[in-house]
Amino acid sequence: MLHELGHFALILAALIAVVQATVPLIGAQKRWAGWMAVADPAAAAQFLLTGFAFVALTHAFVTSDFSVRLVYANSHTLKPMLYKVSGVWGNHEGSMLLWVLILTLFGACLSWFGGNLPPGLKARALAVQSAIAVAFFAFILFTSNPFDRLDINGVPFDGRGLNPLLQDPGLALHPPFLYLGYVGLSMAFSFAVAALIEGRVDAAWGRWVRPWTLAAWVFLTIGIALGSWWAYYELGWGGFWFWDPVENASFMPWLLAAALLHSAIVVEKRESLKSWTILLAILAFGFSLIGTFIVRSGVITSVHAFANDPERGIFILAILAIFMGGALTLFAARAGALEAKGVFAVVSRESALVLNNLLLAVACLVVFVGTIWPLLSEMFFDRVLSVGPPFFNLAFTPFMVALGAILPIGAMLPWKRAKLGKVVPRLVPALVLALALAGLAWALQTDKSLLGPIGLLLGAWVVVGALVDVFSRTGRGGLGQRFARLTRLPRADWGKATAHAGLGVTMFAIAGLMAWEVEDIRVAQIDVPFPVGAYEITLKQVRDVEGPNFLSTMADVEVTRNGRQVALLQPEKRIYPVAAMPTTEAAIDYRLFRDVYVVIGDAQANGGHTVRTYIKPLANWIWLGCAMMALGGILSLSDRRYRVAAGARKTVGVPAE
Amino acid sequence: MRYLLIVLMLVASPLWAVQPDEVLDDPVLETRARLISKNLRCLVCRNESIDESNAGIAKDLRLLVRERLVAGDSNTDVVEFIVDRYGEYVLLKPQSGGSNLILWGAGPAMLIMGLGLSGLYLRRRSRRVETKMDALTDEEKARLQQILKD
Secondary structure: OHHHHHHHHHHHHHHHHHHHHHHHHHHHHHOOHHHHHOHHHHHHHHHHHHHHHHHHHHHHHHOOOOOEHHHHHHOOOOOOHHHHHHHHHOOHHHHHHHHHHHHHHHHHHHHHHOOOOOHHHHHHHHHHHHHHHHHHHHHHHHHOOOOOEOOOOOOOOOOOOOOHHHOOHHHHHHHHHHHHHHHHHHHHHHHHHHHHHHOOOOHHHHHHHHHHHHHHHHHHHHHHHHHHHHHHHHOOOOOOOOOOHHHHHHHHHHHHHHHHHHHHHHHHHHOOOHHHHHHHHHHHHHHHHHHHHHHHHOOOOOOOOOOOOHHHHHHHHHHHHHHHHHHHHHHHHHHHHOOOOOOOOOOOHHHHHHHHHHHHHHHHHHHHHHHHHHHHHHHHHOOOOOOOHHHHHHHHHHHHHHHHHHHHHHHHOOOOOOOHHHHHHHHHHHHHHHHHHHHHHHHHOOOOOOHHHHHHHHHHHHHHHHHHHHHHOOOOOOHHHHHHHHOOOOHHHHHHHHHHHHHHHHHHHHHHHHHHOEEEEEEEOOOOOEEEOOEEEEEEEEEEEEOOOOEEEEEEEEEEEOOEEEEEEOOEEEEEOOOOEEEEEOEEEEOOOEEEEEEEEEEOOOOOEEEEEEEEEOHHHHHHHHHHHHHHHHHHHOOHHHHHHHHHHHHHHOOOO | OHHHHHHHHHHHOOOOOOOHHHOOOOHHHHHHHHHHHHOEEOOOOOOOEOOOOOOHHHHHHHHHHHHHHHOOOOHHHHHHHHHHHHOHHHEOOOOOOOOHHHHHHHHHHHHHHHHHHHHHHHHHHHHHHHHHHHOOOHHHHHHHHHHHHO
């Protein structure tokens, strides 16, 4: 019963979305306040109804209602409760429902917190947001309905389970964060299209769009980092990024969102780069849609196997064509009307941000071309080929290196007109320190590869540069005075420094991990120690263990250094009988400067076991850097200028005495 | 039930990526073998190199790579040998010739174009700065200096 009500609520939400996509738009054109006001209750109702539908579906998963096709195909009674719930979005149909739930949530948030927006802009943005919702409601209801029942007599005894690789807390949270990011970019898109319809973009527009973009980018950062961390500890050999099409699908919007949140600052502070920012806002969401298309259509082979279906692919392609085509046509017609106001010199913060945008956009293009090239090449040149990590490492990295190299300078240049001679000397300490660290690393390492030292140079330059930047904000005076002022700096300054430093940390960590990793593969005999790097590894014993829904071969592995025990690790090899699928559970001793990563393999005929051991230096720093980037975004979001704008609305609401 | 599970475990037990018995005794050759196999695609997998893959054909290819290396082939010889048999599909780093120029050139080309366009844009913007600066008369400039000194 609840299930059918959920289905009904979803249809109702779709109908409301149709109303919200049209009535406020007409109202805004004709300046009819009543028609514009329709958007607010409609946005709230859409969200509540979709939320109800989502609860109904979750209920079916939690109670293991196997008469529902989706639950039957993706759940199992033996599954722990957490994964019954995460199973709701661990499949195509359910994840699309989560997608629209978040889409309507953002619409509702715009309605609830957008009180200080001009009514016309707000009504138009809500209408555009709702138009996107209409498309995706239709997609769900017509091609991927999660509420379908099995059309057989009787209810199956048990479900078919969920891919055991996905039964992991990190991965339970990975999709919701990614969707919050993907869909969050729809807000920037809606604002951009609304502004194009109005033909007006000003500083206030920049200030409204930036927090949404920033929030979406923070969510994307967390979502991507969670996915990469999961790959690191779950897939059994400690890779953290594979340049897989589906990873690229999430990385491209991330790059463009990063560009957008920087160019929105220029719009907000200097009223320049308006049309470019609008274009970025459109493209960033466009890449979200392209990502959805890549994941769901199956046109590009990927390790992320979703239920692929050409019909769904065509539907999403149509959505992509309509929204991108419409928005870009509108852009072509109206962008000329967006006149830039601020003037600036060639050496200025504005120029530095143009360069930042250029590098991020080109990096995104490289990823995009690399991702779709196998498809294009086969279609137009009849060459069947692959584009893999070696290509991306070579073609993508130079742009990130360039970005890191100019970041500390660009971040410190003043607005409007700047003198390099004034900024660069202040960064000399950062450069000297970075060079010294890189030199030290080069002298200490055994092989003479340059990857590690250059990564350290770049990372240290960006991190120390961020510190110099935040310290330079304290003005003049004694050191004590300046440190005291540090605490009173706007949070946006701290956010900027934290996020930039986070990028530096991640760059350094990736280079360090790739350069200094130690790997050992061997057949280990019980109680016979072997050296790996500075450590001695001993396989103590191997035993069979039974889990709630799996069987496990578990090993006890002792890690010692100079005769002292460092860790006792228990790597596992699991088999999930329901899915008939084996997984490896690597055991990792996490430390600040290195991880010891042990994987147990098959038993050998002569009595030993295959053991793989990796020493992974700086592994944790990759995600530490991502966490810092996300934290920087959150700090910046909590800056006073956004809170004041929110507060101003309240004072307006106070009745006059 | 127990029995069934054991059978399942045997059936589904994966072949590992590089096995200890595949590893060459000569560490230099082994390093070269690893480097080569990281750039070769496993033919039956979705986007995995033969170095990571658990599939049987990946194992065969790894052994083939090592066989050729032991026979004295150079790295490029080995790669050519395999491309001759399996096509350029096995290369994870596509060749740069022919239509692949588009793939390799897209980034640099767009960077140069972007630099050119933004250079033009910046010059146009900064010209306006100059005209504005010029708009100040000498008297105003003197006054500005005065204000800045105060």
